[in-house]
Amino acid sequence: MMDSIVAARAQSRARSNAAFREARRYFPDGTSRATVERDGGPIYVTRGEGAHLVDLDGSKFLDLNNNFTTLIHGHAFPPVVEAVSRTIRDGTCFANPTEHEIALAALLVERIPAIENIRFVNSGTEAVMFAIKAARAFTGKTNVVRFEGAYHGAGDWAEVGQSNSPANWGPVQRPSSVPGYRGAPASVADDVTVLPFNDVDALEHAIGSVGGRTACILIDVMPSRAGLIEPEPEFIQAIMELARRHSILIVSDEVLNLRQGYQGASERHGLTPDLITAGKIIGGGFPIGAIGGSSEVMRVFSAEHGRPAVPQGGTFSANPVSMVAGLATMQAMNEDAFSRLEHFGDQVRLGLRTAIARSGAPFCVTGTASLFRIHPRSELPRTYREAFMSAEQEETMRRLTRHCISHGISLPMGASACLSTAMTAADIEHVIEVFDDFLSQTY
Template sequence: MYPDPSSRSAGLFARACEVMPGGNTRLAVYQAPYPIFVARAAGCRVTDVDGVERVDFINNQSALVHGHCFQPAMAAAAAQLQRGTCFSGPTEAELELAEALQARVPGFERMRFTNSGTEAVMLAVKAARAFTGRHRIAKCEGAYHGSYDFVEAARGSSPANWGDPKAPAAVPYTKGTPPAVGALTVVLPYNDAEAAAAILEREADSLAAVIVEPVANRPGMIPATPEFLAMLRAFTRRTGIPLVFDEIISFRVGHAGAQGGYGIVPDMTTLGKLIGGGFPVGAVAGRADIMGVFDQRKGAPAVPHTGTFNANPVSMVAGLETVRAFDAAAVDRINARGSAIRTAIDRLFAEAGIPGQASGAGSLFRIHFTDRPLVDYRSAYPTPAGQTAVAGLHRALINRGVMLSANCSGNVSTVVGDAEVDQFLDAVRACLAEIAVPA
C-alpha cells in the first residue's frame, strides 16, 4: 500500500533529496509524501521498484500515445543507436519526420525541431517578435506553455491575486520574475470572446503574438469554444499579429491536431510529446514567411537558432514511426475511449451522489469534484475541499492499480483496451464509495 515508509521508493526518494533539491529534477512527477520510482514499463502497464504493477493513464504526461516500448519506435531507435546518436550534421530522418507532419496539417509550411515543448514555445515567441518588430505577448489565464517567463504569467494565480475576471492580472508564476516581464505579457480570459476581444483591441499595436491552447491543459483539458478561437483568428488576421496554437498536448485529439477539428489554421503551432516517440523533442511549424526569420541562406538570419541536440536522430526515427502509426483510425479509436471514460465518470459521480465530473477532449480527461460548468481556469479552480478530495481519489486509485497525474488528469493510449478501461472505472467506483468527500 502507498505510502509505505519501508518501501524502496521511499528509500530512493530519501537518497534523492541528498543530491537534488526536493529530490527531483522534474516537479511534475512529485507527489507527497514521496514519488513512486519506476523500474520498467510495457504497453499500458508500469512496474515500480517495489514490484507493483499499475495501469498507466499518465503516459509521461501524454507523450506516449502508443504506450510504453512501442515496438516500431523502439526498433527504429535501436537501429539508429548502432549508426550513431548525434552528429554535427542533419539526417534524412529529420527531413522525413518534418515531411510527415507537413503532409498531415495544412498550416505546417515550414518547421524547426527543438528538444522540448518549452523550447518550441520560446522559439515561436522569438520568431513572432522578429517578424512583427513588437515585443508583447498575449496568452490566456491559467494556460501552461512551459517554463518561460513571458508565457508563465497568470499560470498559477489564485482568488487572492487573479483580479478582474474580464481583465486577469499578469501574476508572475516564479518568485524573482522581473516586473518588466509582466509588463510584456497581456493576459486574456479563456473562452470569454467579448472580454478578450476588448483587451486585444486595446493592446493591438504592441502585440507580437497571441498564443493559446485549443484545449487548455492545466484547467482540466477544457476545449476552447469555437467562438473564442474564431474571434482570435479574425482579430489576428485583421491586425497581422501571428496566432500561435500550443498543440504540445492537444495534437493527439485529431489527425491534424485540435486545429483540424476547429477548421482554423494558425500562423504557428508548437509541438512536442507524441512526435518524439518517447524521446525528447519539440517543434515549431508555421507560415513560410514567418518561419523565414530562421533562414540563413541570404546572410545572418533574423533569429539565429541552433542547439546541440536539435533534431536528434534517435528522437526523429522514433517519432517518425509513432506519427505514421497514429493514423486517423487510431485517433478515432482513442478519442472514442476518452469520450466513453468521461461519460462513465460523470455517471459514477451521479450514482455515488457526489458532485463531480470529468472534463476533457478526445483522449484527454480530468476528474473534478464539482458539478458547476467548467469553461475556464477560474471555473475549474478547486476549492480546498475539492483539492482534498482529488488527493484522496488519486491515492486510492494508486492502491487499486491505476496511475493518474496528481490532479487526477489522464489520457488514453492506443494500447488501452476494454479490460483496462473497466479496471479503471471499477477502481473509480470503489474509491468514490470509500473516500471521505468534504462538504
C-alpha cells in the same frame, strides 16, 4: 479508511522510499522535476510495459499519465524500440543534418494543414519560446496575449499568468500578469496581456487596447492545466477575426494537444493559426519540440541569405534518435489509431459521468479524444478560475488518486489523464469501476 490505505501504501513502497531518501542527498527536493507527484513519497519506476508501469517494489499500475501525455502508444512500443536500436548503433547525434529529420518533417507537413515549414528543437518549452521570438521578429511588435492558467512551458513570457491564484489573480476580465517565478524582471510582465479563456468581450476590449503592439495571441485551444476546457466556437472565431484586423499572429500551442486528432487540435476546433508548436507525441518518448507554420512566417529562421532574423540552433535539435522514434510513433498513429483511441476516450468519459450521475457526487468530467480530467465540482468549468481547486477540493482529489493507486491505477492529480493505444477495453472498464468504487465508498 484512507489512513489505512496510506499506511499500507508506505509498507508497499519500501524500495521507492529508500530511493527517495537517497535522492534527497543530491537534489534540492529529492527530484529533478517539480511536476513529480510525491504524495507519501514519489513512486520510483523500474520499467514500463505497454499500458502499465512497474515500480521498484514490483507493483504494477495502469498508466494514465504516460509521461504527461507523451507516450501515445504506451511504454516500450516495439516499432520505436526497433527504430532506436537500429539507429543508435550508427551514432546518437551529429553537427550535420541527417535524412531522418527530413522524414519526420515530411510526415508533419503533409498531415497538419497549418504547417508548411518546420524547425525541430528539444522540448515544448523551447518550441513556444522560439514561436514567440518568430512572431516578434515577423511583426516587429513585442506584446504577447495569452490566457490565464494555460501552461506553455518555462519561458519567461510564456509562463506569465499560468499560475495565478485567488491571492493575486486580479479582475475577472483582466487578470494580473503575474510572472512565473520570484525575481522575474518586472519588464517581462509588461509585455504580456493575460485574459480569461472563452470570454469574447474581454478579448475584444483588450485587443482594442494592446492590439497595435501585440505580436501574437498564444493559445492552447483546450488548455490542460487550466481545466481541459472546451473552447467555444465564437471565442475561436473572435481570436481569428481580431488577429487579422490587428496584424497579430496566432500561435497554437499543441505540444500536448496535438494528440487530439490526426491533424492536431487547431484543425479539430476550427482555428487557423500562423504558427503551431508541437512536442511530446512527435518524439516517441525522446526529447523533442517543433515550431511549424506558414513558409512566410517561418522564413525568420532562414540563414540562406545571411544571419537569420531569429537564430535557432540547439546541440541536440533534430538528433537522429528523437527523429526515428518520432517517425515510428507518428506512422503508427494513422487515422484508424486515432479513431480507436477516441472511441476509448468516449467510453471512459461516459462511464465516469454515469458513475457520477448514479452517486449524485459533486464531480464532473472534461476532455475530448484521448484526454480526460476529473473535477471535484458539479458544474463543468468554462474558465481557469472555475476549474481552480480549493484546499478541500485538492484533498478530495488526493483521496481519489490514493484510491486509484491502491487499485493499480496511476491517475494524475489535478491534471489531465490520457489514454494510450496499448490500453484495452478491460483497462477502460477497470478505470470506471475503480472510480465508481471510490464514489460509493465516499458519498
